[in-house]
Amino acid sequence: MNILLLSMPDCAPHFNANRWKPPNLAISSIAGNIEGHNVYLADLILRRTRIAETIRELLLQYQPDIVGLSAMSFQFATAKRIADLVKSLKKDTKTVLGGYHATLMYHEMCESDDSGPFDFIIRGEGDLCFNELLEAIDGKRSLESIPGISFRVDNYFIHNQARPLEDLTKIKIPNRSQRIWKGYQYYGFTLDIVESSRGCVMPCNFCSMDKMYGKTFRRFSIERILLDIANAKQNGANFIIFSDDNFTLDIKGFESLCDAITEAGHNDIRYIIQASSMGITSSDTLIEKMAKAGFRIVFLGIENASEENLRLLKKGNIIERTKLAVKRLHEYNIMIVGGMIIGNPNDKEEDIARNYEFFVNLQIDFFADQILTPYPKTGMREELLNMGLVTNKYDYSRYNCFWANIKTNYLEPEDIQFLRWKYNRKYANYICTTPAFIKNYPLAYYYRQYFRRPFFKIKNRLFQNSISEKELYKRDMERAEAMNKFF
Known part of the structure; x- marks a missing residue:
């Protein structure tokens, strides 16, 4: 059979869509674990200006028997429109939806018109599940035998039992060779995505990661990670983002990986990771090893300058550890993207302003300032609903941390939206002027300045x-x- 796997074109407005064009790791991984079929990968982030025309061209050129779509919650509306278009052009094509939204919201979807254009839903990890579904469609096994799928029978869906977490040793590396287009980039670098682990055991209540993996943490072997990095480089990557939710849950494993990357000569490219302040500061040798291995940017979950808000977010009082993490990372010229969450229940304008001032005083290199978002099935959503602070309950297309879907006890959604814009504008000339940025990108600094x-x-x-x-x-x-x- 011919299999066409699509990732969605939607991009959060925080990002410059012309300079931020990442491949989708999920569909690449699924492709790497499909056996006996022709598979093609279309990352629609590379065709944002002509989606409908592109879908028509793909259907005509590749004649897919199966179209798989991966979508987060804010991308689901686009996925549904694309699936509707596929069905209108080639009604016999089977459509499969996977990703976070399908995993978290399959019951709600299947009890409404939202499930209309989909024949199958994959809940949870799809790496191996998708190939099992192809076997069933091919008549080699029954649909009922596949945990983690939902399938249509006439006008309703049957939901099989939940799928256990996968044994990571059975998942092959992604198949990047079947990507239809080139052009993945991060501000001029050729970008790819690699993962070294899955899951997180932290208690943060604004995150939905535990709904995909539970409160678990699994790490791929170092050998497999190095093979994945080598494959990404062979496909042109000179900048790799690790998709791990928290890279510092296993410090010894992280240090061993840094050593292995250096020894294998893979420190000739640049890496971005996401980490916690507690994790980064829990070892006296980690950051030096990171610098040697080529880790250039850390997304640091700072979240807020207020102890009250940190307690609400279930982050703990990490302020002093954050200051220490920033100091140590900057000593090795590792740049920091600071995660910031504004719009907490008791936020006033002065509270929001204080966060930006805190980041500037710490010389955080880039702001990842997000508006608190009531993601489906999270503890934070339930708390905000109970407080009567959720103003947009169901238009998930706006659930990308840019739009204000909530109010505070003192600010309306439009106030929060404006204040985020106001302080981004106020500090626009600060970005790209930090010492760490200048040391990493002196030419870019002088050009901008x-x-x-x-x-x-x-x-x-x-x-x-x-x-x-x-x-x-x-x-x-x-x-x-x-x-x-x-x-």
Whole structure:
């Protein structure tokens, strides 16, 4: 059979969609574990400006018997429209939905019109499950024998038992050779995604990771990780993002991986990871090993400068450990993307402002400032619903941390939205001026400082001085609204 696997084009408005074009690891991993079929991978992030035309071209060229779609909650509306289009053009094609939204919301989907264009749903890990589904479609086994799938019978779905977590030793490395297009990038670097572990045991109540993997942590073998890195490099990558939710849950394993990357010569490229302040500061030797291995950027879960908000988020009082983590990472010129969550229940404007000031005082290199989002099935969602603070309960297309779907006890959603814009604008000239950034990217710093910024300063004087702050805000929000309008 011909199998076409699609990832969605939706991108959170925080990101520059022209410079941030990542491949989807899930569909690459599924492709690596499909046996005996022709499989093609289409990351629609590379075709954002012409989605409908691209789908028509793909169906015509590859004549798929099965179309698989992977979607997060904010991408689900797009996935449904694409599946509707597939069915309208080639009604005999079977459609399969997987990913976080399918895993968390399959009951709700299947009891509504949302499930209309889908024949199958994969819940949980799809790496091996998808191939088992193909065997059933091929008549080699029964659908009822496959844990983790839901399948349509007439106008209703049958939900098989939940799938146990996979034995990671059985999952082959992703098949990157079947990607239809090239062009994955991160600000000029050729980007790819690799994983070294799955799951997280931390208690954060704003995260839905435990609904995919439970409160578990599993690590791939170092040999397998090195093989995956080598494969990504062979396919052109010179910048790798590790998809692990928390890279510092196993410090000894992390240090051993750093040593192995260095010994294998894979420190000739750059890596980004996500980590916790507690984990980063729990070893005196870790950060030096990271620097030698090529780890250049750490997404650090700082979240908030308020002890009260950290307790609400179930992060614990990590402020002092965060300061220490930042100090140690910067000693080795490792840049920090600081995770920030604003819009907590008792936030006023001064509380939100204090977070940005805290980040600037710490010389955090980049802001990953997110508005608290009531993701489906999270503890935080239940708390916010009980407090009457969720203002958008069901339009999940806006659940990407950019849009305000909640209010606080003092601020309305529009207030939160405006304040995020206001403080991003206030500190726009701060970004890319930190010592760590200058040491990593001196040419980019001087270009921005002595050419780009003067140019935009003159442009703003000429064209924006007559425009009110309110109008500028309105224009930026209109651009953000239009960013994921594909049909």
